[in-house]
Amino acid sequence: MESGNRSSPQLRRAACNSNVERMKTTSPSVIVIGGGIGGLSAARALHDASFQVMVLESRDRLGGRVHTDYSFGFPVDLGASWLHGVCKDNPLAPLIGRLGLPLYRTSGDNSVLYDHDLESCALFDVDGKQVPQELVAKVGEAFESILEETDKVRQEFSEDMSIRRAFSIVFDRRPDLRLEGLAHKVLQWYLCRMEGWFSADADTISEELLPGGHGLMVRGYLPVVNTLAKGLDVRLGHRVTKIARRYNGVKVTVEDGTTFAADAAVIAVPLGVLKANIIKFEPKLPDWKEAAIADLGIGLENKIALHFDKVFWPNVEFLGVVAETTYGCSYFLNLHKATGHPVLVYMPAGQLAKDIEKMSDEAAANFAYLQLKNILPDASDPIHYLVSHWGTDVNSLGSYSYDEVGKSHDLYERLRIPVDNIFFAGEATSMEYPGSVHGAFATGQMAAEDCRMRVLERYGELDLFQPVMGEDGSVSVPLLISRM
Incomplete structure (x- = not known):
C-alpha cells in the first residue's frame, strides 16, 4: 500500500454492502472466530490494546472445549479440567492466582x-x-x-x-x-x-x-472464561461459514447469511472444525496451511x-x-x-x-x-x-490435537503462522504445549500481538497503542494448591 493512502479511512474497512454489519469505529477492528480459551485470550488482549473486537461463537455459550456444567448444583468440568504445569512459568498461572481459584494437585513432576x-x-x-x-x-x-x-x-x-x-x-x-x-x-x-x-x-x-505437576481446577474453568470475556462484544449462535480476505480487510459470513467486516480476523476454532471444512476460505488457504490442517491428529x-x-x-x-x-x-x-x-x-x-x-x-x-x-x-x-460428546459435537469434532505417526512436530507452528490478515490461535497452534488450556491461552496472546503489529504497521500507527502482552509488571499472586 502506498504511504499516501495510509490515512484514508475508506481503506480501513471492507467495501460497504447492505448486508454487511460494520464496526462503528475509527480504530482498527478485528473479528475473533471462536469463543474458546484461545479466541478469548486473543480478544481480551486486542480489546485491551484499544482495538474494536467482535467475537463470533457458534455455540450458545463461551468456553469451547472448556465447559463447566452446574446442573449437579456445583461445578463439573466436562471438558478441560486440569492446569498442566502448576508453576509461575505457566501463562495462565497469574490469572488463576489473581482470581484466587484453588488447585488440587494430582501429580508431581x-x-x-x-x-x-x-x-x-x-x-x-x-x-x-x-x-x-x-x-x-x-x-x-x-x-x-x-x-x-x-x-x-x-x-x-x-x-x-x-x-x-x-x-x-x-x-x-x-x-x-x-x-x-x-x-x-x-x-x-x-x-x-x-x-x-x-x-x-x-x-x-x-x-x-x-514443571510443577498437574492441578485440577476445583471450582472449574468457567471463572477464567468469564474473566477473559468481560466487556467484550460477543455474538453467540454465530456459526461462521465463510471468510473472505481482501487487501483492505476481511469479510466473515455466518450461517444465516449475515456478513461482518473488519481489518483482520483471528481464527480460533478447534482443529476438528478446520478439518471438516465447515469454514470456506476465499481465496483458499495456501497449500502448506491446508496440509498442516490435514496432517495434524485430532483425538478423543x-x-x-x-x-x-x-x-x-x-x-x-x-x-x-x-x-x-x-x-x-x-x-x-x-x-x-x-x-x-x-x-x-x-x-x-x-x-x-x-x-x-x-x-x-x-x-x-x-x-x-x-x-x-x-x-x-x-x-x-x-x-x-x-x-460429553466432543467427537460428534459439530462445534468441536474432537477433543484435542496430537502428533500423528510420521508427521512433523512443526505442523503446530505451520498452523499458527498468519495468512495475510488472518491469524490463527488455539491449542493446535501451540508448538510447545499442544492439547492444553495454557497452550491455547498463549497462542491467543501471540495471535493478538501478531495481529496488532501487522494492522498498526499497515496504518503507520504503531506508536499510538500500548503492547498487548501485559508488560506492566503486574504483581504475581501465588497459586492456591492443596493435596488432601
Missing part, C-alpha cells in the same frame, strides 16, 4: 502417569479384586524402563513410529521387560492412561511439560460424570480397571477427593470413546456404571449423570 501419581490410585481386575499396591508400583517402574527403551528405539529409526510398535520392538529385544498375567494387565492400563493423555490410540500416537476423550447420594468408594484420587487390552481398561476420576462432592467421572479415550459416543446418554451412563459395578459390587445407583 515425575509421574509416569502424566496426570496422577501412582500412590493416588486403586486398581482392580475385571472380577473386582484389587491389584496389590506393590504390583502397581512395580509395573510403574517397569513402564518407565520400557518408555526409556522406546526412546532409544525411536532414535535409531529414521522413520517415525507409533508408541505401540516401539513397545513391540523393545519386547523383542528385551524379553526380560515382558510382563505376564496381572502385571501385563496393569501395563495395559498404563498404556490406556497414555491414550487418555493424548486422546488417541497407542498405535497412532507419535510422542514438553511444564470424553467424560461421563456420575453423581451419587453418598460415597461408597475408596478415598483415592482415581479408580482403575485393568484388562488384557487397553480397550478393556477403565479410569474413574474421584472428584470427592478434590472437591468434596460425591462424583466419579468415567473417562474413555480413543476407540472406546468413539464407540461410546454412538450410544444414547442413558446407555453411556449405564455402561460407565457397569464398569464401576464390576469392581465395587455394592455401588449405589447414580442420582444424576452428565455425558
Whole structure:
C-alpha cells in the first residue's frame, strides 16, 4: 500500500454492502472466530490494546472445549479440567492466582502417569479384586524402563513410529521387560492412561511439560472464561461459514447469511472444525496451511460424570480397571477427593470413546456404571449423570490435537503462522504445549500481538497503542494448591 493512502479511512474497512454489519469505529477492528480459551485470550488482549473486537461463537455459550456444567448444583468440568504445569512459568498461572481459584494437585513432576501419581490410585481386575499396591508400583517402574527403551528405539529409526510398535520392538529385544498375567494387565492400563493423555490410540500416537505437576481446577474453568470475556462484544449462535480476505480487510459470513467486516480476523476454532471444512476460505488457504490442517491428529476423550447420594468408594484420587487390552481398561476420576462432592467421572479415550459416543446418554451412563459395578459390587445407583460428546459435537469434532505417526512436530507452528490478515490461535497452534488450556491461552496472546503489529504497521500507527502482552509488571499472586 502506498504511504499516501495510509490515512484514508475508506481503506480501513471492507467495501460497504447492505448486508454487511460494520464496526462503528475509527480504530482498527478485528473479528475473533471462536469463543474458546484461545479466541478469548486473543480478544481480551486486542480489546485491551484499544482495538474494536467482535467475537463470533457458534455455540450458545463461551468456553469451547472448556465447559463447566452446574446442573449437579456445583461445578463439573466436562471438558478441560486440569492446569498442566502448576508453576509461575505457566501463562495462565497469574490469572488463576489473581482470581484466587484453588488447585488440587494430582501429580508431581515425575509421574509416569502424566496426570496422577501412582500412590493416588486403586486398581482392580475385571472380577473386582484389587491389584496389590506393590504390583502397581512395580509395573510403574517397569513402564518407565520400557518408555526409556522406546526412546532409544525411536532414535535409531529414521522413520517415525507409533508408541505401540516401539513397545513391540523393545519386547523383542528385551524379553526380560515382558510382563505376564496381572502385571501385563496393569501395563495395559498404563498404556490406556497414555491414550487418555493424548486422546488417541497407542498405535497412532507419535510422542514438553511444564514443571510443577498437574492441578485440577476445583471450582472449574468457567471463572477464567468469564474473566477473559468481560466487556467484550460477543455474538453467540454465530456459526461462521465463510471468510473472505481482501487487501483492505476481511469479510466473515455466518450461517444465516449475515456478513461482518473488519481489518483482520483471528481464527480460533478447534482443529476438528478446520478439518471438516465447515469454514470456506476465499481465496483458499495456501497449500502448506491446508496440509498442516490435514496432517495434524485430532483425538478423543470424553467424560461421563456420575453423581451419587453418598460415597461408597475408596478415598483415592482415581479408580482403575485393568484388562488384557487397553480397550478393556477403565479410569474413574474421584472428584470427592478434590472437591468434596460425591462424583466419579468415567473417562474413555480413543476407540472406546468413539464407540461410546454412538450410544444414547442413558446407555453411556449405564455402561460407565457397569464398569464401576464390576469392581465395587455394592455401588449405589447414580442420582444424576452428565455425558460429553466432543467427537460428534459439530462445534468441536474432537477433543484435542496430537502428533500423528510420521508427521512433523512443526505442523503446530505451520498452523499458527498468519495468512495475510488472518491469524490463527488455539491449542493446535501451540508448538510447545499442544492439547492444553495454557497452550491455547498463549497462542491467543501471540495471535493478538501478531495481529496488532501487522494492522498498526499497515496504518503507520504503531506508536499510538500500548503492547498487548501485559508488560506492566503486574504483581504475581501465588497459586492456591492443596493435596488432601
